[in-house]
Amino acid sequence: MIAKKTIKESPGDRLLLVILYVVLSICVLAVLYPLIYIVSASFSSPFAVISGKVWLYPVDITLVGYETVFKNSQVLVGFGNSVFYAAAGTLVAVTVTIMMAYPLSRKTFYGRNLLMFLLTFTMLFSGGLIPVYLVIRDLHLLDTRWALIIPQALGVFQIIIARTFFQNTIPDELAEAAEIDGCSDIGFLMRVVLPLSKPIIAVLVLFFAVARWNAYFDALIYIRDSDLYPLQLVLRNILLLNANQNPTNITEAMERQGVAEQMKYALIVISSLPVLILYPFIQKHFVKGVMIGSLKG
Secondary structure (H helix, E strand, O other): OOOOOOOOOOOHHHHHHHHHHHHHHHHHHHHHHEEEEEEHHHEEEEEEEHHHHOOOOOOOOHHHHHHHHHHOOHHHHHHHHHHHHHHHHHHHHHHHHHHHHHHHHHHOOOOOOHHHHHEEEEEHHHOOOHHHHHHHHHHOOOOOHHOOOOOOOHHHHHHHHHHHHHHHHOOOHHHHHHHHHHOHHHHHHHHHHHHHHHHHHHHHHHHHHHHOOOOOHHHHHOOOOOHHOOHHHHHHHHEEEEEEHHOOOHHHHHHHHHHHHHHHHHHHHHHHHHHHHHEEEEEEEHHHHHHHOOOOO
């Protein structure tokens, strides 16, 4: 019977391992504790939140913050609008990104270096807010849903990641073999490239979906119709409305401050929940896609 041999760790290696575990534990607590605190504060009474009694668990559990938020009919409208902007915007952005990144990854595509230079140039220099606003106005996109979808349909950073992924994952020999078999470029992309590109597609979906869901500034600039407001803008207006109301006495002022604090934490939970639900479903592809797409092979 062959005895198993194990490599004995030196005291220095053990010390380094302990330090790494301590540092990682501190990082986990630094990220996890604010999330726990926000959820606990959203379910705690206004007085407990203001007085600082909430630090880990909910105190005097109540749903006043959530009730106040959902009493506003615009919240559900904004939630539906944000779902549409996130879904449609992600679909359009992922489609455009793949259509741009895949040709740029093929050596047979003439002029790809020039196009990559022009795309990269836009990461360093842009026209600015006013020229972009004028373009959107002249295209008659103001106060329409497309104003939050089309201008953000192309991300240069995401194109670079997807292009690198295609270069490292889809060999030229595979494309040549498909061409010999009579497969068209579109057929090769749909039947071969996309099924092999699930990791990078998951990365792109997560990047674009989170960006679209948290979009706030573009809606503030381009949208005036309250029925088209995304959730982030609706929540901002609710907080501003609550803050601008003038209380008649000190007691009412304290109550309003407490409700405002509860609403703030409840709004954070509401706006973060869809992203937290989405991430576990694509997490298994996320790390692989980022690593392959970020390294030049």
